[in-house]
Amino acid sequence: MDFIPIISTLRRHRTASILIILEIAFTCAIVCNAVFVIRQRLAAMDRASGVVEDEIVRIQIAGIGKKTDPGVVTRQDLEALKAVPGVKSVAVTNMVPFGGSSWNTSVSTIPDDPHAPINVATYMGSRDLIETLGAKIIAGRDFNPEEYIEYTGGGSNVRIPSILITKGVAERMFPGETNVVGKNLYVWGKDPSTIVGVIDTLARPNDFQGPVGFTYALVMPLDVDFTVGGNYLIRCDPTRKAEVLAAAEAALKKVDPVRLVMKRQTFAEVRKDHFTEDRAMAWILGIVSISLLVITALGVVGLASFWVQQRTRQIGVRRALGATRGDILRYFQTENFILATAGIILGMLLAFGINLWLMGKYQVDRLPAEFLPIGAGMLWFLGQVAVLGPALRAAAIPPAIATRSV
């Protein structure tokens, strides 16, 4: 196909050509960035929690007024929950992965570090916490029963002899070291805490520090009572979660009826709540992207139809002079290809420009290079599909039209 005559025709329709190129360019730029943000959000929503999500349910409970002996009630609660049919393991904890509210502390390799390098989510819970979460210990061990200290909340004036840290914390605090078990970190107070084990992954309750902090968590051997966060985690038979939740609530009410159930959820629901905003954003951007592509396709149809109508006689003449239907079809297809290519080139520049601007303003990464061929391919395809109808109509124009006066 010869490009020269097509380009010289487009030159004569400069305004319309520029408009359609601009439209394709803007669409390309916006859709590329939107799809990229969607992809990031979907990846965020897939983030690992490090726990056996399918088997965990959670009940959050609050007392009415100050309890005189919350520790005793908590032990009774745990016994009652263990007795519920289908339950494998139970723990009380100050917070829940993806659960929202969090406890955090700064962590350093030197005592009283005013410029501690990282801030870490601090889990604490009863003896079976790791077992109940199903968190994977990849080095060292879980706490021994005698390591636990009773803790009723309040300050951090407690000596923590041993801790479990995540792989993320280990890699950040001891880069390049293969074995961190036995090393010390300063967490609370002036005394060091010895790392007894490394957990593969344990997600933070919230995104308080953004992506850098996603993998930073540690566990302290602090045996809390239910007034510290009030979260009972129950690991149970995955097929009996609803039944276990109902029975567990009844069991807790039986131990002490003067309490309020604040939350009663499966872990799947905890996760769903946590990523609500990301899911909403992915939906909005998805709808906008599809609408943009539809509008642009319709714009191409509109313009191509006009040009076919305007050039009816010219097409007739070409047909009379021996051009085949295929030649006419290919003419319009090539024309669209040229316009789309110009739009794509401009659009890609714009896309990377917008991306740079977004990187400065919102937590967005660099647009990966593979978006270039994918975006280009998508818009070429869209243009060809859109132009097919008008092009076929053009190809159907009979040569005789050349001899007729309009």
Added chain:
Amino acid sequence: MIGYYLDLALRSLKRNMSLTVLMILAIGFGVGASMTMVTVMHVLAKDPIPEKSKVLHYVQLDPRPLRGYVPGDEPLEQITRRDAETLVREHRADGQAIMTGGNATIVPSRANLDPFNIDARWTSTEFFTMFDVPFLKGAPWSAQDDANHNRVAVITKELAEKLFGSTDVVGFPIRVETTEMRIVGVLDTWNPIPHFFDLMTEAYGQGEQLYVPFTTSLDLSLDHNGSTNCWDSKHDDPKALDAPCEWMQMWVELDSDAKLDAYHDFLSSYWAEQVRTGHYERPVNIRLRNVTDYLDYNKVIPSDAKLGTVVALGFLIVCLVNTIGLLLTKFLRRSAEIGVRRALGASKGSIFMQLLVEAGMIGLVGGLFGLGLAALGLWAIRHGASAYGHLAHLDMAMLAATFVLAVVSSILAGLLPAWRGCQVTPALQLKSH
């Protein structure tokens, strides 16, 4: 003349329905999407207390140890209990209130109502006058109530209705956790958006339903909601008077710049005194931001809402470019007709007007359609689960703005095509027929 143009426009639009519908859809979608997001932004970025946003100031100090101090650092986000209690007692501003978020279980006296948990605020008496909180019944508790740690409470209209089925409940008892308190006031609807006076709790939440003197909340160790940040482990209770922890907010009302300067001076001398007595170590670093500056400083508008708005405006641009293209096609298609009108004496100006009227008409219909879409979009956002979703309503200002945007943008979109349209040379068009 306009009437005739309207008639012409209507005929022309009817002649090619599919193209007309396409243009209306494009404008409608663009306007609908962008107005949905702009309305959300409009709600989120509102001044929560327009009459007083310049005179209310948020107090920030820095009692942390000198170790780790970097010149130019911001002071603490909140203040300590010791500073809060001292400064409110000193009473040097036109108004001052200390506060912290909380939550409590209410135990209803009605047999058919189970205990329930609500968000609350533990504060001091001037909170209500400083923030112009409207009372339906009763009045704020007194400074005496603060001083005596009295068991008094102010509740919202909604809570009163839920508990007693009436708002006329001043003097009634209310059971908060295990303590009985006396209701002294019932608030009319009041939920400033954003929740500017405490950004440690939800900025776009449903607000608090119970207000109790801060002193009383300490006596009863009522739960604290928000952020507690301690910089030293040597304490057993973060709420203790001398705990090295920030967990409270303090606002002062300063009615003039002179008073602002005077209060700043007062805080500087307070700071010097604290250094002298060994409570403070760092050099003077005071912030007294007014409401507007405080909201800016905290970047309170969710970045997703901003990103959404940028995307929606980009979408509107594409829709407009699309409309320009389609209008151009449409007007040029009618070159013959325009040629005849020109030959019969119509001036370029009247052709231009005629074509603009046609563009405006598309904008009008597109605007109506966009309005419907915006209402639908806001409905979706309200029923989505974002934290600020419940606020997404179309008010009169936004309704009008949507309409103006649709018509103005379609007329703008019509300018270029109309100009190109009226350039048609009559002779050329007549000849080819």
